[in-house]
Amino acid sequence: MTDKKHITVTVLGSTGSVGKQVLASIDKYPDRFKVVGLSAFTNEKLLRDQIDKYAPKHYYYPAGGVEIQSSLFDFLDDEKFSSKCVGSLEELAEYPCDILVSAVSGIAGLWAAVATLKRGGILAIANKETIVCAGRHLKALEKKYGGKILPLDTEHSAIQQCLAGEDEKYVKNVILTASGGALRDLPVEKLAKVTAKDALNHPVWNMGKKVTIDSATLFNKGLEVIEAMHLFSLPPEKIKVVMHRESIIHGMAEFSDGSVKALLSVPSMSLAIESALFYPHKAKDSVPELDLAKIGELNFSAPDTERYPCLALAMKAARMGEGACIALSAADEVLVDAFLNGSLRFNDIPTTLEKVLAKFGKVKEAALEDIYGIDAEARKYTYSVGVK
Numbered sequence: 001m002t003d004k005k006h007i008t009v010t011v012l013g014s015t016g017s018v019g020k021q022v023l024a025s026i027d028k029y030p031d032r033f034k035v036v037g038l039s040a041f042t043n044e045k046l047l048r049d050q051i052d053k054y055a056p057k058h059y060y061y062p063a064g065g066v067e068i069q070s071s072l073f074d075f076l077d078d079e080k081f082s083s084k085c086v087g088s089l090e091e092l093a094e095y096p097c098d099i100l101v102s103a104v105s106g107i108a109g110l111w112a113a114v115a116t117l118k119r120g121g122i123l124a125i126a127n128k129e130t131i132v133c134a135g136r137h138l139k140a141l142e143k144k145y146g147g148k149i150l151p152l153d154t155e156h157s158a159i160q161q162c163l164a165g166e167d168e169k170y171v172k173n174v175i176l177t178a179s180g181g182a183l184r185d186l187p188v189e190k191l192a193k194v195t196a197k198d199a200l201n202h203p204v205w206n207m208g209k210k211v212t213i214d215s216a217t218l219f220n221k222g223l224e225v226i227e228a229m230h231l232f233s234l235p236p237e238k239i240k241v242v243m244h245r246e247s248i249i250h251g252m253a254e255f256s257d258g259s260v261k262a263l264l265s266v267p268s269m270s271l272a273i274e275s276a277l278f279y280p281h282k283a284k285d286s287v288p289e290l291d292l293a294k295i296g297e298l299n300f301s302a303p304d305t306e307r308y309p310c311l312a313l314a315m316k317a318a319r320m321g322e323g324a325c326i327a328l329s330a331a332d333e334v335l336v337d338a339f340l341n342g343s344l345r346f347n348d349i350p351t352t353l354e355k356v357l358a359k360f361g362k363v364k365e366a367a368l369e370d371i372y373g374i375d376a377e378a379r380k381y382t383y384s385v386g387v388k
């Protein structure tokens with residue numbers, strides 16, 4: 001520990017939806033946690049407020065140091081004025097802290113995750129694109145340097161908890177639940193006309209834009225299947241998806257004797273976040289009490305493949321290999337951006353992903369150093385075939 005009194009935490013992507021929720025959880029326990037690192041990409045105002053509040057030792061902001069506005073009395077507390085802007089996310093991750101939370105979006109989080117594990121650190125990771133593209137390498141680094149990967153995705157956090165203490169030889173399947181996203185009740189023939197505003201209106205979860213659109217296409221669940229494959233060292237056929245609109249059961253593990261363990265809670269990311277921050281202990285009241293009698297019923301169904309072609313494409317990529325997974329994840333970032341800015345139709349997301357998959361299926365295993373290259377090629381190709 002760098003600060004003996006506190007558990008020290010760096011939050012990458014502190015200005016995003018997950019990053020802000022992590023800081024809100026930390027705020028509940030000021031005597032337990034101390035924020036020592038923060039990062040933003042475009043939101044200078046919020047980063048400035050966060051630096052003012054937490055006085056981290058280091059922060060990363062690509063445009064350089066931010067001017068810190070302090071209240072009149074704060075000038076006595078000169079700690080925050082020594083907050084230093086570093087040159088990259090990776091450099092920030094190299095500084096010691098007890099837990100590094102990676103809540104950046106996209107492949108930008110790759111080298112920071114690698115740096116954390118290379119110093120044997122605890123990596124609490126929401127940044128699913130990094131796990132999708134480099135999960136095999138991250139698991140190898142975890143083993144080699146004695147660090148720990150703690151997933152912040154609610155489903156994977158739930159499954160990790162279901163698997164705790166179990167012998168992996170008895171694990172038959174793991175099961176991810178899916179709420180179905182904003183368009184789950186819209187007739188399939190109307191999907192062609194949906195706007196970004198329609199697709200961003202998630203019925204259960206309040207998340208960043210990219211992950212909310214990915215929930216509407218269910219590509220997000222496909223990424224989660226690939227994530228689960230790496231995190232739990234399972235082949236793709238042992239990872240199942242079930243639709244569950246109430247989002248009360250987050251993840252399950254099925255064992256050789258036919259038994260199934262599930263983790264249930266009121267839907268809130270706080271449980272996964274605080275499970276990681278307190279690991280291996282438990283926090284107090286991360287989420288409100290679950291009143292099953294009041295909820296009354298829980299519903300389950302198989303995913304509708306006509307409504308959600310992106311799920312099948314991601315699962316196909318999982319079977320094809322790492323090149324396909326990296327390319328599909330990169331292409332989806334481009335396509336979701338284009339859909340959000342109105343230059344692509346909703347139904348063009350799966351049709352373009354299909355073309356990307358046909359082109360980038362060959363690489364079974366990708367070296368860490370080759371990931372950015374495949375990612376860049378896939379983006380270029382996506383622009384050439386799908387995005388004006």
Ligand SMILES: NC(=O)c1ccc[n+]([C@@H]2O[C@H](COP(=O)([O-])OP(=O)(O)OC[C@H]3O[C@@H](n4cnc5c(N)ncnc54)[C@H](OP(=O)(O)O)[C@@H]3O)[C@@H](O)[C@H]2O)c1
Nearest residue numbers: 013015016017018041042043104105108126127128207208
């Ligand atoms: N939201 C959820 O509930 C949820 C749940 C599970 C997993 N996840 C995963 O968690 C990650 C973050 O999701 P989110 O919803 O919190 O996203 P978000 O709200 O868009 O926030 C992304 C964060 O990353 C920063 N960022 C974006 N691009 C960057 C780049 N190129 N370099 C450095 N920093 C960059 C942003 O900075 P600025 O804001 O300053 O631009 C922001 O702090 C994603 O991988 C997502 O799939 C999210």
